Amino acid sequence: MLDTLPHNITSLPFFNEEHGDLVNGLNDWAGLRLTNRVHHGNVDQTCQSLVKNLGQDGWLRWCVPQAGGGVTPELDSRSLCLARQVLGYHDGLADFAFAMQGLGSGPISLFGTPYQQAQYLPAVAQGQAIAAFALSEPDAGSDAAAMSTRAVRDGDSYRLNGQKTWISNAGIADFYTVFAVTEKDDVNGVTAFVVDANTPGLVVSERFDVCAPHPIGSLEFNDCVIPVSQRIGEPGRGFKVAMQTLDVFRASVGAAALGFAQAALDMAIKRAQNRKMFGATLADLQITQASIGQMATDIDAAALLVYRAAWQRDVLKKRTTKTAAMAKLFATEAAQRVIDRNVQIHGGLGVKVGHPAEMLYREIRALRIYEGATEVQQVVIARETMR
Missing domain, CATH: 1.10.540.10 (Acyl-CoA dehydrogenase/oxidase, N-terminal domain)
Known part of the structure; x- marks a missing residue:
């Protein structure tokens, strides 16, 4: 609990x-x-x-x-x-x-x-x-303008060709939301489509392992015929579709990091209170208390940023590009610090494969990268601040 x-x-x-x-x-x-x-x-x-x-x-x-x-x-x-x-x-x-x-x-x-x-x-x-979200490509991750996947209009359909990678749920998804260039070679020409997994020409070309295991891999689209009825939103407005979707879910990445960090804090407290050391417990040491105090503060600060962004979107109906980026950046980086301290408090157990502390250490790392790496969030925040 x-x-x-x-x-x-x-x-x-x-x-x-x-x-x-x-x-x-x-x-x-x-x-x-x-x-x-x-x-x-x-x-x-x-x-x-x-x-x-x-x-x-x-x-x-x-x-x-x-x-x-x-x-x-x-x-x-x-x-x-x-x-x-x-x-x-x-x-x-x-x-x-x-x-x-x-x-x-x-x-x-x-x-x-x-x-x-x-x-x-x-x-x-x-x-x-x-469901799955297919935006990233081998040469177009954070830089969506470099996207090369193409969808060419052919009567009442589009012909989709290209590659996507780092696609979570690749291979088990029943459908993919796919972004492709349709009008011209910039972000204003990107269009979104919903593509069923059994569409002829769609192939899961690779599956690979990451440090916290989950289904992930690459997709290839080879002359996939996509009916116009599968287009999401207006043609050439797919970048707006992608960014507004990410604005909703970017803050939630920070919330997941909060959950990870809370688990680490509870784990650290239990370990510190039960670990005998130097005639007392680990929790009696001031250096341990300092770590736990910093962990708790990081968690509370992250929570305020995460839920400010969510509240701003839900209640104020405002754009959350800046506040969601702040929430994602701070919460994931703070969770990394909290989880690292938890590993340190556990000592050798903290790096034992299969121990929950070690699992948390692997789980948090990806959150600082996906849906916009920490460095990308810093750029977004700076640009929004200087507007």
């Missing part, structure tokens, strides 16, 4: 009663269903099982709006962040499964036609279809 921040986080003025119910209900569920963040066996099957269970028990309904079978009229950033914080505390892979359902279907939730929403979102909410 969560021992530190979440028991009172929803008392902050960012939230309403429904948010408190979400935290309490999901935490109770996770305490029963997610008993070990260190997974063994087939990672694809584990993720598929997590999506199924999250969907069957109603938690994926927070990933889509009411029009697609969701809980809230529109995507609620605060709910997404709270859910990821709770899941991240218990199980990084469960957080991943939840987040990708939201991110992969996010463009449809925000910009999709009524037909697209009816076709895809209910299955996402019920855990019956797995």
Whole structure:
């Protein structure tokens, strides 16, 4: 169970009663269903099982709006962040499964036609279809203007050719939200499409391992015929689709980092209070107390940035490009510091493969890179500040 921040986080003025119910209900569920963040066996099957269970028990309904079978009229950033914080505390892979359902279907939730929403979102909410977000390419990650995947109009269809990589859920997704150049060679010519996994010409060309295992790989599109009805939003406006989707989910990356950091803090406190050393406990040493004090402060500061950004989007209806970037940057970097201190407090156990402290250390590292690396967030914040 969560021992530190979440028991009172929803008392902050960012939230309403429904948010408190979400935290309490999901935490109770996770305490029963997610008993070990260190997974063994087939990672694809584990993720598929997590999506199924999250969907069957109603938690994926927070990933889509009411029009697609969701809980809230529109995507609620605060709910997404709270859910990821709770899941991240218990199980990084469960957080991943939840987040990708939201991110992969996010463009449809925000910009999709009524037909697209009816076709895809209910299955996402019920855990019956797995979603994926396909933006990055071998030579176009943070620099979306370098995108080379092309979609050429051919009557009532587009012909899609190119490559995508670093695609989470590659190989197990039922559909991919894909971004391709359609009009001209700049970001204003990018268009978004929803592409079914069984589309002829779509191939999962590579699967690779990362330090915190999850399904990830590369895609190839070889003359894939995509009906115009699968286009998301207006042609040439795909960069807007991608960025507004990322604005929603970028703050939630910080929330997942919060969950990881909370787990590390609770783990560190328990270890320090029980570890005998020099005739006392590790917790009696002032140097340990200093570490725990800094860990707790980092977590609370990160929480305020994360939920300010989510509140700003939900309640003030403002752009969150700057505040979401701040939340993502600070929360992931702070969580790295907290988790590193937890490893240090655990000593040798902290680097033993299969120990939860070691698993957290591997899980946090990717969050400082995906959905815009720390350095990219710094550039975004600087540009927004100097506007």
